[in-house]
Amino acid sequence: MKISTIFYSLKQGFINIKRNKLFSLASVGTIAACIFLIGLFYAVLANLQYIVKSAEDNVxxxxxxxxxxxxxxxxxxxxxxxxxxxxxxxxxxxxxxxxxxxxxxxxxxxxxxxxxxxxxxxxxxxxxxxxxxxxxxxxxxxxxxxxxxxxxxxxxxSDTTADTLEDFGKMVGFVSVAIIIILLAVGIFLISNTVMIGIAVRKEEIGIMKLMGAKDLFIRMPFMVEGVMIGITGAAIPLLVLVMIYERVIKSILEQFATVGSAMSLLSTGDVFAILTPAAFIVGGGIGLIGSIITIRKHLRV
Amino acid sequence: MIDLQDVSKSYAAGIPAVNNINLHIDKGEFVFIVGDSGAGKSTIIKMMLKELEPTSGKIVINGKNLARLKRRKVPMLRRDIGVVFQDFRLLKDRNVYENVAFAQRVVETPVKIIRRRVPAMLSMVGLAEKYRSYPKELSGGEQQRVALARALVNNPPILLADEPTGNLDPKNSWEIMKLLEEINNRGTTVIVVTHNREVVDAMQKRVVTIRKGVIVSDERKGGYIYED
The missing domain is CATH 3.30.70.3040 (Alpha-Beta Plaits)
Incomplete structure (x- = not known):
């Protein structure tokens, strides 16, 4: 594929989003909610595992x-x-x-x-x-x-301590994975719907493109770009919010523990977001790509 | 150039839309395919563009046997055939220049060539001055000229016009036909599907008449055959 075609697809992808503002916004909002919850679960889970691990080390x-x-x-x-x-x-x-x-x-x-x-x-x-x-x-x-x-x-x-910590860690892990899978499925469904509306809006244009001899990828690329851009935007927003919330919550929790004279350590913002940031972008972009590909395969037989 | 051998197409069990058609069109010919609504004209066009598969028979276009053409090769077939429609099918949110350039963009033509070729095509159809106008600002005849420029900008060896004068008054219809003749004189094979009797009678070109899915006449310099 030519570079000019890539730029053309990017431009058309953005035009799709602009043209379909309301649904794009709804999708960004939902993906943002998904990624926010995933981030939240991750932050809680990572800290719980950290605490469990610290506790285990002391058993x-x-x-x-x-x-x-x-x-x-x-x-x-x-x-x-x-x-x-x-x-x-x-x-x-x-x-x-x-x-x-x-x-x-x-x-x-x-x-x-x-x-x-x-x-x-x-x-x-x-x-x-x-x-x-x-x-x-x-x-x-x-x-x-x-x-x-x-x-x-x-x-x-201590038999009880070991078993309890192990079971607690497993339970938190299972619940989180289940909720994250549900949220991912909702995200894919919404992106898929948004792209489907985009395809419906551009039905005539797609028909003309096909008759003029456009290749499959050329027709499909703008919709994939649309899905990925919605996914990435939907990932960026909650990341910013989560960074702000995490810093405040950690500070507050540590202050609370300090006043009761107990020592407690939690993961720093850097530790959590070093993994969460790339993961959120990969998940967001991935949801977008999968959602758009599902719809394209179903509704865009070239 | 175009060869249809024993081609039939049935949409459902029952009466075939196209029944055992044999048609050969040479390079550089100008052919009218005429017939009333439901005669099977659109089905033939769709089969030639590989939008529809024939139930039986063989279609060869520009040396390509369509039955053996893989799905990924279909765009290459369509690049050999420029198409214009009765309803123009222009993109309403794009101006004249962008509509014509669109045909080149979708086949990934370099921008440098697009910038040279689009104005040349607009000059040929007499719309060089209106390159910034939007479809809604143009008359029916002008819109059909834009559609023609778009169909020809990639220099296809074949031009398929499906009822190109269907939405036009007699004056504009005649102008479009003259333009099609000029395009044909430059070497493009032109196939016009129509039921515009006046135009067909006046042009004195090859006329293939279809009735109920069957070719009933193929005249070298013919006119419209009246049913009665």
Missing amino acids: AVVIFFDYESTQEQKDAIEESIKKRAEFGTLTYVSAEEAWEEYKELYFKDAPELAEGFKDDNPLANSDSFRVTLNDISMQDEFVDFVEDLEGVRKVNY
Whole structure:
């Protein structure tokens, strides 16, 4: 296809949009609503996954050793654990560190009570490995494995936390995907309708073009341009709105958590929109292209 | 140039619109295809443009057997045939120049050539001065001239005119026919489908008469055959 033909198709695509202002606006509006909701779901989902991941990282399996276990046995246990695929991190917590943590947790307001144990660590045999997993769904299998290792006395883990986080992540994922699929289908339907109206308006012109020997692509291109332009415009508007909303909401949430003294981290605007921006344009343009191609195939037999 | 061999077309089970037609038109000929409404004239035109497929028979145009022509090659066939219609079919939102240039744009002619060729065609049909006018500002005769310029701007070897004088008064009809004759004299094969008796009788060209889908007469220098 010649460059002049590409420019001609672009121009005709814009003319189609201009000529069919009301429907084009309605389509842009709907695509914008779709992309806005997709963006919103993505932002929420990405942050939830981020929080879930952070929480998962903190879900630790604590491994205590037999009272008479040797350093060699502990090293062997460490080596076996590190070989596992689901292994994330491993921290050795000595008996002294364990007692310090315990004191910090339970004798914070009355340190004098802990003074009685000054020279006699009650957790003398409670040194441990604190292990985090990179895949929380493997926790049960991992625990079974560790419990069978020689020199292991006890394994502490939170079954409920792991399952809840995993289930919650899955549920959010499924619901989002379902809603996004529905919205995409609505978007394609609307673009398809708009292009169909464009074809109906230009029916006579298309007929003349066919008789004069215009090729299929030449006739179809302006309608594809129309669909893609509507899709891209429909993506650009909600992106701008979402950036503004996201920045404010994140700021507000973090301020709220700061006032109650809790630490919470969320994804930055840059992190979210580095993925969301190209994705929105691809989805918007894609909806436009698919919507227009469906209609062209159905109503524009050349 | 144009060859129809045993061509029939039935729209539904029953009476055929075109029945076993044999017609040969040589390069550079001027032929009238005449007949009353419903005789099958439009069906023949549509089959020649491959808008309709014949039920049986063979159509060859400019060496192309239409039955074997692939769908993607149809535009190339249509580029060989300029078409004008009774209702002109001009684009109302475009001026005279743009209407004629449109025919070149759709076949992806370079802009440089369009700028040279369109004014030349408008001069030929006598509308060089009105290149900025819109169809609604033109008379019926002028609109048909624009349609002629559009049909010929790509220099097709064949011109098909479907009732070109159907919407025109006798004076304009005659002017259009003279223009078609001039185009034919320059080497274009011209086929005029009409039921305008006066024009056919006056022109003294080859006349193919169709009645109820059948060719009933083919006269070298004929006139309109009256049914009674």
